[in-house]
Amino acid sequence: MNAQAAATAQPRAAQRAMRFVLPVTVFAAGLLAWELVVRIKEIPPYVLPAPSIIVLTLIKDWAVLSQSLATTLLTTLEGFVAASVGGIALALVFNQSKWVEYSLFPYAVVLQVTPVIAIAPLLLIYLEQQTAVVVCAFIVAFFPVLSNTTLGLNSVDRNLAGLFQLYGASPLQALRFLKLPAALPYILGGLRIAGGLSLIGAVVAEIAAGTAGAGSGLAYRIAESGYRLNIPRMFAALLLLSLAGIVIYGVLALVSHLVLRRWHESALGKES
Amino acid sequence: MVESKTPPTVEASLTALAVSLRGVTKTYDSGVMALGPFDLTVRRGEFISLLGPSGCGKSTVLRLIAELSAPSSGTVRVARHEGEVLPGHGIGFVFQEPTLMPWTSVRENVRLPLRLAGVPKAEGRARAEEALASVGLADFADAFPRELSGGMKMRVSLARALVTDPDILLMDEPFAALDEITRFRLNNDLLTLWRSLRKTVIFVTHSVFESVYLSQRVVVMTARPGRIQADIRIETVEPRGEEFRTSAAYSDYCRRVSAALAPSYSGQSTL
Numbered sequence: 001m002n003a004q005a006a007a008t009a010q011p012r013a014a015q016r017a018m019r020f021v022l023p024v025t026v027f028a029a030g031l032l033a034w035e036l037v038v039r040i041k042e043i044p045p046y047v048l049p050a051p052s053i054i055v056l057t058l059i060k061d062w063a064v065l066s067q068s069l070a071t072t073l074l075t076t077l078e079g080f081v082a083a084s085v086g087g088i089a090l091a092l093v094f095n096q097s098k099w100v101e102y103s104l105f106p107y108a109v110v111l112q113v114t115p116v117i118a119i120a121p122l123l124l125i126y127l128e129q130q131t132a133v134v135v136c137a138f139i140v141a142f143f144p145v146l147s148n149t150t151l152g153l154n155s156v157d158r159n160l161a162g163l164f165q166l167y168g169a170s171p172l173q174a175l176r177f178l179k180l181p182a183a184l185p186y187i188l189g190g191l192r193i194a195g196g197l198s199l200i201g202a203v204v205a206e207i208a209a210g211t212a213g214a215g216s217g218l219a220y221r222i223a224e225s226g227y228r229l230n231i232p233r234m235f236a237a238l239l240l241l242s243l244a245g246i247v248i249y250g251v252l253a254l255v256s257h258l259v260l261r262r263w264h265e266s267a268l269g270k271e272s
Numbered sequence: 273m274v275e276s277k278t279p280p281t282v283e284a285s286l287t288a289l290a291v292s293l294r295g296v297t298k299t300y301d302s303g304v305m306a307l308g309p310f311d312l313t314v315r316r317g318e319f320i321s322l323l324g325p326s327g328c329g330k331s332t333v334l335r336l337i338a339e340l341s342a343p344s345s346g347t348v349r350v351a352r353h354e355g356e357v358l359p360g361h362g363i364g365f366v367f368q369e370p371t372l373m374p375w376t377s378v379r380e381n382v383r384l385p386l387r388l389a390g391v392p393k394a395e396g397r398a399r400a401e402e403a404l405a406s407v408g409l410a411d412f413a414d415a416f417p418r419e420l421s422g423g424m425k426m427r428v429s430l431a432r433a434l435v436t437d438p439d440i441l442l443m444d445e446p447f448a449a450l451d452e453i454t455r456f457r458l459n460n461d462l463l464t465l466w467r468s469l470r471k472t473v474i475f476v477t478h479s480v481f482e483s484v485y486l487s488q489r490v491v492v493m494t495a496r497p498g499r500i501q502a503d504i505r506i507e508t509v510e511p512r513g514e515e516f517r518t519s520a521a522y523s524d525y526c527r528r529v530s531a532a533l534a535p536s537y538s539g540q541s542t543l
Contacts, residue, residue, distance in 0.1 A: 159371040162340050166365050167385045167436075177384070181375045262416050263374045 049232040054239065057232040065221065065233075069240050072202055072217040075130075076248070079137020079198040084191055086138065087145025094146075095153045095179070096171075112143040116201055120208035133205040133217075140201030141194040148190030152183025185264050188256040195248040203241065218244075289351055290316045290440055290472040291337055296346035297497070298332050305497040306332050309346065312491065312500070316351070316439075319466055319473040321483035323529065324493030324501075325536050330476040331368075332498070334442045337474065338365050350440065364433030364471075366443040370425035372417040372432075378404065379413040382432045389436070403431040406465065423454035430462075440472045448478060459485060460513070467511055480533065484525045485517055492532040502532035 031051045037043070038050040045053055058065065090108070094101035116136055123132040156179055164174045206219035218237045225233040260267035297308035307329035314320055322330045335341045336348050350362065372381045380387075382400040391399070404410055407427040417425055426446055433441060447455045463486060466473055477483050483490045484506055492502040506525055508516055516522055 157371065159367045159369055160373065162335075163365065163367070163371060163384075164388070165340060166338055166363065167388045169388045173388055177387070178373070181373065184375065263376075263418060 046229050046231050049235055053232050054235045058236040058239065061233055061236060065218070065237060065240060068216055068218045068221045068237065069244065072199075072206065072219065072241070073244060075133050075137060075202040075206070075217060076199045076244075078134045079141055079201055080195055082134065082138040083141035083194050083198055084145055087142040087190065087194070088149050088187060090142075091146050091149035091153060092175070094150055108143060108146055111139055116140050117204050117208065120205045123205070124209055129209050133202060133209060136205035136208075137198040137201035140204070141198035144193040144197065145187070145190040148186045148193075149183055152186030153179050155186065156182045185256075185260055185266060188252075188259060192249065192252045192256060195252045196245055199241070199245050199248060288316050289349075290314050290318070291351070291474070292347075292349045293333070293336070294347045294349075296333075296336060296343045296348060298329065298336065298341070299344045307336075307498045310499060314472060314474060316472055317470045318489065319475065319487045320489040320491055321475045321477055321487040322491050322493060323477060323480065323483045323533060324498060325495050325533075326478070327496050328493045328536065329496060329498030330493060331444050334365070334444050334474065334476060337440070338363050338442055362439050364436065364438035364441045366426075366429050366433045366441070366446045368445045368448060370417070370422075370429040372425060372428055374417050376416075377413065378409065378415050378417065378420070378428050381417065381428060382435050384432060385436045399435055400431075403435040404428070406434065407431045407461065421454075423450055423458060426450065426458060427461075430465075434465075434469070438471065440474070443473065443475045445476050445478060447482070455482070456517075462486065463512060480526050480529050484522060484529055485512065490525075490529050492529060493536065495536045501536060502529075504529055504532065 035050050035052060038048055049057070090104070094105065116139055119139065120132070120136050123135055126132075127135060160178060160182075161174075164178050169177070202217065203219040206217040207223055210220040210223040218241050221237045222234050222241075225231070225237065257267050291312070291314040293310055293312045295309045295311065297310070298306045300306055306327075310329070310333065312333070322333060324330050332341070336343055337350060339348075339350075372378075373384070379397060379400050382403055383396045386396040386399060387393075401410065401413055404413055407430050409424060409427050409431065412420065412424065412428075417428065420428065429446070433443075447458050450458065459482060462473075465471075473487075475483070475486060488506055490502075490504045490506060491500055492504065493499065494501045504525070508519075508521055
């Protein structure tokens with residue numbers, strides 16, 4: 001029995017290791033091929049920079065790029081917080097009143113389906129630049145929070161709702177002790193999507209703003225470097241954006257796991 | 273209409289009515305008549321079972337008594353003891369499912385009714401632990417519901433129903449989903465609790481054997497719309513135990529209850 005368990009555990013551990021090793025190998029092989037092609041064909045850096053040059057640029061331009069990274073991350077964070085608070089608050093209002101939901105939900109959908117890149121120039125005309133960029137991040141990110149929270153609030157166990165009614169729970173108590181905890185897995189799922197989307201919203205707005213002549217975020221650096229044919233710096237900024245997106249997703253996934261790990265199926269893993 | 277009524281005197285409360293339903297009917301919005309007219313009186317401290325086919329309105333009766341739904345006609349009266357302060361204090365409800373909040377510990381699940389009533393945290397925790405001890409789960413206060421077996425979850429649900437010290441315990445097929453050994457054990461524990469706490473228990477079940485084993489009265493209901501087909505008093509030497517389950521009297525009662533139940537299933541009398 002034990003030997004059998006050990007025998008099945010070993011391939012499983014090996015499989016887990018491969019899930020990490022394989023993509024890393026593919027990544028390394030891709031970089032190596034890229035580096036080799038650039039060197040052998042002697043492609044100039046302003047056409048396609050080698051990975052080594054991109055890394056060197058990242059180090060050389062770190063002062064400028066880190067400043068831009070901080071700007072973009074701050075915008076993303078502001079948009080994310082606004083989207084989270086706004087989305088959850090609006091879902092709570094919808095949950096309390098059907099009339100408000102019927103009145104406003106179509107507009108939430110309209111806001112969601114209109115491409116933000118088309119709204120951004122208008123926002124930049126009417127709002128101060130920094131505000132406009134945050135509003136863009138908010139518009140892109142708030143809908144998943146709103147719809148997921150609404151779904152969660154409507155997914156409360158009917159018997160538990162009856163129990164709260166039996167014990168005379170006030171609407172506020174039912175919200176705090178029943179609806180919000182029951183909706184939490186859905187809310188966290190919405191936030192995970194919103195994190196990545198607010199980065200996208202921030203980047204889109206920065207590019208739109210960049211053509212208007214101001215700004216210092218990473219997306220602006222990419223646009224600016226493009227005009228100057230500073231291709232290595234474009235790649236370096238792009239790399240930072242990707243890393244920022246991965247970190248944002250990872251942090252939110254970790255928070256979700258830590259919050260849910262004691263009770264929700266999604267966080268229990270495969271051992272149980 | 274639902275009315276509350278307090279018993280006139282303490283002496284009378286020994287034989288006073290705990291629950292009385294008069295000419296109660298329930299018609300759902302879809303037009304389906306689920307119940308009635310239905311008359312039932314339950315005395316204080318009595319253990320009665322409602323037995324009947326699926327969909328005969330057994331659960332509806334419990335929901336009406338708990339005021340979770342209102343009757344379409346007739347009156348539901350529930351006696352509550354004097355000086356009642358907590359809402360829902362007079363009634364404990366055990367659902368068919370354990371109906372626990374998966375996101376919090378067993379202790380917090382049991383404390384919920386007290387928390388909703390504004391009982392201070394320390395007192396609430398102490399009372400929750402006391403209730404858990406009474407169902408034999410004192411050591412599991414910090415566990416989460418998913419870490420417990422089906423039988424243990426049902427015990428937690430029972431502890432939660434008992435934590436407000438209600439006069440009336442309503443149980444809606446609480447052990448239907450459990451295996452037979454667990455079910456027998458919980459039957460015995462429930463009888464022990466009932467003997468020591470003297471609650472009024474209204475127990476809904478599908479099982480003839482369970483109803484005869486547990487209750488002082490078995491109320492057999494007809495198919496929808498549910499009415500009373502028979503009201504059979506189970507008299508035996510108390511306290512009941514495993515020897516009752518194997519006695520001739522027990523099988524006699526089971527036969528009588530089954531016979532009373534048969535028309536509800538076949539639509540014609542076999543008596």
